[in-house]
Amino acid sequence: MTDELLLQCRKSQAMVLTLCLIGVLLVSSAEAVVHNLTWEISYQYKYLDCYKKLSVAINGMTPGPEISAAEGDTIIVNVINNLLMENVAIHWHGIRQIGSQWSDGTDGVTQCATMPGDTFTYQFVVDKAGTYMYHSHYGMQREAGLYGMIKVSPRAGESEPFTYDGEHSIVLSDWYHSSPYEQATNLTSIPYQWIGEPQSLLINGRGKYDCANLDATVCNATNPECLRSNFTVSPGLTYRLRIASLTSLSALSFQIEGHNMTVVEADGNYVAPFATQNLYIYSGETYSVLITANQSSSRNYWITTNVVSRKPATPVGSAILNYIPNHSGDDPSTIPPPGPLWNDTESRKAQSASIKAEKDHIQSPPSTSDKTILLLNTQNTFQGRTVWSLNNVSHSLPDTPYLIALKKNWTDVFDQAPAPESYDQGYDIYSVANNTNAISSTSIYRLTFNSTVDVILQNANTMTKNDSETHPWHLHGHDFWVLGYGDDKFNLSTDGQKFNLVNPIMKNTVPLHPYGWTALRFRADNPGVWIFHCHIEPHFLLGMTVLFESGSEMVADPPQQNMGCGKTKSLIMQQPSSVSP
């Protein structure tokens, strides 16, 4: 808000400039604000990529509205479920929910999903400036478009380690024409039916599917809903682009024809600036990049995003960088930049490794950890189904949310045996996975409160020869330090020595690259039970999840609105019906 006002001031006539700046100061010094939002969730037909698809909308919008607030503000969202027969739960991705664990919005963990006709009120403080997002955390509902951006500006009077003249929000997503139900049915069928690559990539909910040979009632290339997004810039000014990836499946590269990007923020943490032509971004990540509109204003420029890490079958997604005075958002006559090769893994690993904390915003990690958990990521077969496992355990969510079960001391809700903290060190990560002893479990990791925990994500070959995928792992309730990435199998004695303890970036989502490892450290300092999972929607569905509990005894009792499913029904009072007054 302040930045936008400043930009407006710059554009003002000199005679009103002083008045304008006073206005900005008044806004800047305002107290923390309570944003009280009411969202009605419904199904709507959308033509996001010109193809007609039933989408989940918030107040009619897919993607949903952006939440814009300042550090310290309180966000209240009254979510009214009007989905006819389908429940809903919304997660506020990147918001740590300190003191508001019951608003994490994670079905099976912090709440029962909200039934049609019911309302759930989420309330939390956005306690750290940065770029975040929200999305459904229920079944595969996110795939249907229930997501959007959360933009948090610094607290009044505080500044960021970079400046800019204006900003734009850019939500990247991939788009399937099949429904979450169709996808989940395929993914859980015996034999396994892979859902294939998405049909389109969307930039702020707009893509271009090829409507040739399709009836105009099904696919309409001229539908205004699929007009390319365009982002207007004034020559010479510098812009912050807040970029979030909410893809269901795809890892992406993002680029702007003729413009370098300087990465300055990642997942709400300031990054030691570095320039790049291609921003790699994985599902669940956010970045801010700065661009300067320093090219000829006689034309517009392509913005593109393309699939990496998987062999693409999805066309490049595109939008327009619209130079003033080219207000019309015309397509450039140039060829859109195709982005890097999908299998240029080294380039992706290099970018991951180059993301460090900005020098004045380094939060030093504890020098040692109290516990190290190794997580071997494998694809397995379990009871005929193809699943994903950690240390041979494919996770399933219990019918009763974990945090409620823990508060109520219900030991029959989930497997009380601890989840395995390591795997057979003789495992060959280059062999085709054939873990015939994989199991399905609801078990969790219980961590000492305030202890420091290292997690070493270890990649491996899938069930396909010479194939190892990229998994973006997302932790709820915490940021973690990214201590390092490496190839091959992690060696605790030697690789641990190379951890970056000087200026590691903190993030909430981090990629695990093919045949490699990623090392994280976090303080278990947020009471509750928090899910840590691959942010690829099909992988999450198929068990690529673990849970970390610590200090849950300090969490307040569960609110009524979080209950209604599973064993929580046993808490419904059986007193006799009241009599008429």
Added chain:
Amino acid sequence: MTDELLLQCRKSQAMVLTLCLIGVLLVSSAEAVVHNLTWEISYQYKYLDCYKKLSVAINGMTPGPEISAAEGDTIIVNVINNLLMENVAIHWHGIRQIGSQWSDGTDGVTQCATMPGDTFTYQFVVDKAGTYMYHSHYGMQREAGLYGMIKVSPRAGESEPFTYDGEHSIVLSDWYHSSPYEQATNLTSIPYQWIGEPQSLLINGRGKYDCANLDATVCNATNPECLRSNFTVSPGLTYRLRIASLTSLSALSFQIEGHNMTVVEADGNYVAPFATQNLYIYSGETYSVLITANQSSSRNYWITTNVVSRKPATPVGSAILNYIPNHSGDDPSTIPPPGPLWNDTESRKAQSASIKAEKDHIQSPPSTSDKTILLLNTQNTFQGRTVWSLNNVSHSLPDTPYLIALKKNWTDVFDQAPAPESYDQGYDIYSVANNTNAISSTSIYRLTFNSTVDVILQNANTMTKNDSETHPWHLHGHDFWVLGYGDDKFNLSTDGQKFNLVNPIMKNTVPLHPYGWTALRFRADNPGVWIFHCHIEPHFLLGMTVLFESGSEMVADPPQQNMGCGKTKSLIMQQPSSVSP
């Protein structure tokens, strides 16, 4: 069971006949049985009409398994919801649920829908021999295939007023390729988007969509799931066909090439037998007909069903009457009977009027009623949406089930003002409906317990010129006497004189014919709150519903499993969390 055994006995060699009949007697004299069923509800891809569609299945089957029991048996169905993100509720259509109101399975009335991962246990007694069915009673879920037949044979030692050598069950339905979510989104959109006619008619879940020009992965004419159903008969024997219609939209005619049918049962009540070539059957109705395999056994015969009342855009559905020894189920070389003209309304009205109680099974109605409720059926516009109304009220279900609200004396759950018992008698039923003062309400009719109530359903013109539809009205919790049908506007003083009080059939579902009226009488002798609604799924969704309450104070307190939604969450105890043992 007994009939099938008898049939087997007849086919037995003489030397084992005596032994066989002893076995039948043993079975016949068995005590009432408890049938404990476990049903897992899931989405599955089915090719019911050769076209691939995501369907709701019970233990993998769409339609679901037949429930076969004897009068007095107890049915327990443990319904496990594995629908990923969608809730479920199952209604036992025609079962009056005497003493088991909480098992009626009606979302918004007797229960909160059951969430994914949860189990709901329905328990009820099948207290009357006859043909019934079950189906989803939640949103538009029935459209996705969640339905099946309930067959109740007479109590041991009791006989029916007809005999037969064998029997077959025939579930008729229509089939859309769109999902319930797509349909509901269209139907509730502004402007109104009509969903069109179904793509296929199914006989026991099998139809034939024209796969020409479609990819074999989408439509496969040779998929075994869409092989025509065939019903095997032995020459000279007589068969009972139990026929149920679970269509979403369509009124049907049903016929068997070269064979007359004798109607002997309707909705679980014995009918004074009459012969017909075409059985008209409306959604929510069941009939038993007798046929004798008295045609040449040198070939098979077509069974067909076709749309009536609406101008058809759906091909005739077909199955095979397979004469022994023609075991292969070969298609006859003849042309399938097309059925009667869709707009032969007189023929349909004549058949409705000809259905009377079998002479030895007449249950005489009370000679007078304590109350008469007139219900004018109109299509209206309400807040830009196209809806259906009764006396200008388009019904909406509350978020908290009625019966729970009544038991808890929650007066804020639904509109406490009584629903209107009549309409403006000056209303011209032939004019295009333009009831600009239509309202939406949750109001109900509260009836004196054990009182006798007449309901006069009055049809009218829709919002389309010269159009009046057929509405099959279904009452939960009761059978009613069908006192008469008539054309034009019902005249209380003259038409009431013509009521059939001598041998009216009792039914639970009855058609209201175009521009006509239908008169019912029932005893409000089943404590609870019961829904009475048009059984056309889109009409139900759009408000064509009323509620009758009587004696709900006699109903037991709501079980925990029926709760979890709306205001029932306020009953969740807020006691402090338990401590570890």
